[in-house]
Every structure is written in structure tokens, then in C-alpha cells.
Amino acid sequence: MKMFEMNKRTNLLESPEIRYQLEERETPNMFREFYPYDEIPKIAFNSLRVPMDMPEEIFITDTTFRDGQQSRAPYTTEQIVEIYKMLHRLSGPKGIVRQSEFFLYSQKDREAVYKCMELGYEFPHITSWIRASEKDFELVKQIGIKETGILVSCSDYHIFHKLHMKRSEAIAHYTKVIKQCIERGIVPRCHFEDITRADIYNFVVPFAAELKKLSDEAGIPIKIRACDTMGYGVSYPGAMIPRSVPGIMYALHHYAGMPNEWIEWHGHNDFYRAVSNSTAAWLYGCSGVNCSLFGIGERTGNTPLEAMIFEYAQLRGTLDGMDTTVITELAEYFENVIGEKIPERTPFVGRNFNVTRAGIHADGLLKNEEIYNIFDTDKFLNRPVRVSVSNTSGLAGIAHWISTSPKFKELKDIDKNDPLCIQIKEWVDKEYEDGRTTVMSDEELEHFISSYLTTNQ
Template sequence: IRPRLHLEDATRAPMDFLHPFIQNVQEISDPYGPELRPKFRICDTMGLGLPFEDVALPRSIPRIFQEMRKLGLQASDLEFHPHNDTWLVVANCLAAVRAGCSVINGTSLGKGERTGNAPLEAILLHLIGMGYYREKQPQFPALNELVDLYAEMHEPVPPKYPLYGRDAHRTRAGVHADGLNKFWWMYAPFNVPALLNRPLEVSLTKDSGLAGLIFLVRQHTGRDLPKDDAHLQRAYAWLLHEFDHGRQTSVEWEEIAPILDLA
């Protein structure tokens, strides 16, 4: 069994303690050969690490891993176990990979103790953008089933959660909806439907204008209506009336479709 050493709270540990500890472990393990060489898990237990080389140790994530490599540890010997207490978990993971760490410990969809462990879907997305996984990419649509399962378990993914939240790819602004109508790549970070199997969406509000309505019609019926279409104008007049009289909630397709009456 290959041992793994869990360096708890490493981003608050003095390096003059970590160095001799790791070296002693290496000396003890040398007689057992490379197959039983220990792995070292660097833990940012309270999320205090920073993804920059120009900050002091032990808070600098890249410098910690650079120090580990100087001690003779290979990338395959190193893991990173981060937390998101101060919002930097994704950046810290990417910095760790760039500094020579081969394994990231994480979860899916922001789960984990306190504020969560590293969201692996976010790490993988950025690693693809950095040139990793050229031959075979992760299957991101598989997490859509997990989103549904969490909802059934009364632990839903927050609406604003990146990539998989209900509102992650939804706009309520007319200028954005108009951009989606004319050139949808303008208001998408990447090919969301292809990579995630999730749609780009528009919710109708007082700010979404005719462009939002046109987008919804195209999305749900495949029809491109001109702005002066009678059905469109009637539905838009109804929308304006709703919001002029105090409505605060957005209007979804199921509510506006009967008013459009496009059958």
C-alpha cells in the first residue's frame, strides 16, 4: 500500500517545519523502493492560500509546490486539497497544477465542508482552456443528472451557481438578448449547448424589450418574427402593461405563449 501523508493546514505551517519532516519521510521510505514512495497531500485547510508567486510562503500556492519539487518530489507524488473559504479555490488549483501538482482533490457542484471544496467541473473547464485534455475531454453533460438529483434531495444547486445554476446562462437584459439574436457567441463564454448540453435562456422583464421576446419565440418555435409582427406586438404590449402596473417577477415562456397565440 502506497502511503499518503496529509499535510494539514500547510498554508499556515512554517516551511522550516515542513522541509525536515518531508525529508525524514523520504529517508525512511527510500529502502522500500519507488513503488511505495509516499504521496504528499498539501492542504489549504482554511482557504488562505493565494495563487501568486510574489507573496510570502506559506500562503503562496505555487511557491509551496515549487518547494516540494526542489525536495525531489515528482508531480505524481503531489496532491492539493483546497477549500473555498476566501473565494480563491479555483485560482489556487490552477496555480498548483501549473507549479507541478498532478492531483486536485475536489467535489462536484460546490459541495464540501463549510464553503465547499474545489469544484472539479470548474477546474476541468479551465484546464481544457489551458490546453489539457486535447485527446479526450470530460463529459460535462453528465452533471446535469446530478443537478436534478440534488434538487430531489432538497439540496438544490444555487440559481446563480456557475455553469449549472438555473440562471447561469440566462439573461434578462434586452441588449444581451439582442446580441443573442444577432450573434449568440457574443453573450456566451463558450459553446454552452455543445459542452454542457444546457440552453442559453432569456427571461422577460421590463428591461428585456422586443429582443427578449423574439429570442424566446425562436427558441421555442423555431420561427423568426419581425419586430412589427402583430402577435409579437400584442404580447409585448401585455408585457409592458404587466410591468407598468407593478409586476416584479420575470415572465417565462409558459406564461407568454398563450398570449402570443402563434398556433
């Protein structure tokens, strides 16, 4: 037996004995050392670190119409088409928002797919999502979609307790549908559900390696979406698998031989780590991160798409032509047309994300907005920086609040000596003389201004 052999991907001599094999088990491996259900999950370290391996090309994929619809009332066909149009504009000429996946189960779902396909956009590519069943695959064939996601649950939690199968039986079940995709020239994207509770070296790697072998034989890519279904992933250096995002990326690329561009990360936010884990996935070897608009998705939601737009820009040093002002249009569409309430402090899209309420901060903003604004939000999001109104705002602060309010665009150039500003200041001063200690809310100011405008028309 050879002691070492050359790895053609890394160009390094490595031991051929490092071959991860499927381990058949009679009982599931629940990783109780990490996940004692009656305690808080544990984060353990072995101090093994893998190298950063950011791909030459990274991109974003969208699941607004799939996972995003699993936590709210379904979008109408018209809403899906309008959102898809805006995603196209946001994506830019290089297609940084590379794909958008759709359900196919209802007539409404299929109608939305047809209408979006009729637009003829190159980006985002339209893909679908199915369970690993022949019945679901028939829907993909009928519509003529070129790539589909296939649910391939990979933890023993799912294999033993949901599918009631053994590991080898699950692989055989999944592979049957995957081969059908390949035979029809459809690119399969295997959704490795619950990967952060899966046996990485004794199930995930051998299964992924078999998929790579099948891909090589067929000449068709077989992609992997690593799904952190419960949000257990961590990005800390030296953390142990299966919780380590860097470790999972390294295993899929280095041990299973999956090309970077075939690997995608899908995170959930149960432990507030969706964005940091998605960024780590990019840094450690996957090209795609799967997101939904505003993080809307199952339970605590997915990785917010708008967050990864700005992560991309920070990592690459460029937006590569993405039109980020569309993010504000999308937020307004969701609130005003769809009726989705976006929490007001949500970064980039919340009503108050760039509104300063502290008096001393407001004073600094009025002198130079760079002091307390993260970047030129007016340029990139059509959202000028705003200040709240209090007893220290003065006429200038009140005029600034009115002129930057999206609700009163007709008052954009209001002068601080306008009668409206003077009346607001008198009202605010009286509030604080009577013992008020909090800033004036947007709702109070909007009501006052609306009443004033109605009276003085």
C-alpha cells in the first residue's frame, strides 16, 4: 500500500488511508455530547483549524419564494412576479443574486414560475425545490426547469426518526431521484438537511463523494446545499464538527472533492448566527449562500439577503454593479403592498435603522452625518440619515426630521422658520415642560403634521 499519493486538487502528498466510509448503524447517532435536549447545546473545541479558502467567485441565491413562504401567508402570483423583477434589478449585470427557487406544488406556484420565466431574465436563474420522490420530479419535468433542489436529509435525527430508514437505505432512496434528474439533463442540487447534527465523516462525506463520482460519470454537476436547519452552526476557529461551519466546508471540498462552485450554505437564525455563519461559509470554501429577503423564513428565519449584499461588498471591495437602492423599494413593497411588518430597528431596511434618537448623537449628525451614520445611506439605499425630535432638537433638528421623512416628501425642502416647524417646536417644548423625558415618536410627529396639513390646506 502506498504511504502517500498526490492529491490533484491540493497538489500535496497525502495519505491514501484517509478515506471516509459510510458507517451503517443500528441506532442513530444523536451527538448527545453536543445536543443534550434537556440542556442548552454545547460548543466544543479541539483546536483543529482549517485554512480559509474563499472561492474566486462568490454569489447569493434566493429562497424568498420557497423557505420564505413556509412561515407566512403565500404570496400572490402578482407579488411573486414583482419581487422577482426587483431581485433582477438588485442582482446587477454580473448576477450576484444568482438563483431564485420556487415551489411547484400548487397551480398558483406554477403560474408564478411561468410568468417569471416569460420575463426572460438571465438572473436570477429560476430553480425549483422538491422532495426526493418521483411524483415531485414529474412536476420539474413538466415545467422544464433546468435545476432543482432535492431534499436529502442527512442527520440520523431525520434518517432514523422521520424516514425510518438506515443510512444506506436513505442514500439509495435519494440517489434514485438524483439519477432521474441526471438522465433528463436536469442539474440536481442536493439539500443536505440538518447537516450540523449529521455524522460528517461517516455519512456526509461518503455520500457527497459518491455524488461527485456520479457527477463525473454523467458529466453533469451535482450541487450540495449544506443546510443548517436548526441554526446550530458556529464560525469559531477550532470548533468541533458537526457544529463547525469551516469544518463542514473543508470536509465537503477537501475530502468529498466537491468543487467550490457546487457548494452552497443555507443558514437559519435560531442562535443569531445566520449572517456570521454565511460569511464564514464563503470564507472557508463555498461559492453560494442561500438567503431570503429580510430573513423571512421558517421559525427565526433565514439569512437576510440584504445583509449578504453588504457582506459581499465589504469582502470584495465592490458592489459589482448591484443596485442596492432596490432594497429600499423591496422593503416598502413588503410593508405597503404585502402588509409584512418589518421590525423598525432591522439593519438596512427597518424604519429607524439610521435614525438617531440620542440628543448628543443628533447634534453630531447635524454637524457631520458621517459621525453617526454607517455609510452614505442616501446614496446606497435612498434613505437619508435621520434624527429624532426632542427638547434639544431646535428648529433645525425639526426641519431636518421633516425633510427626511419618507411620509412627507412634499416637505423635503422645508425651512426651519416655516410656521409648521415653529408650531412643532412650541408643542415639543410644552411636552417637556410638563415632565416628558422620552423623544417624540414618529407616530406622534406624523399625526401632528398630518393634522396641520389638513387644517392649513
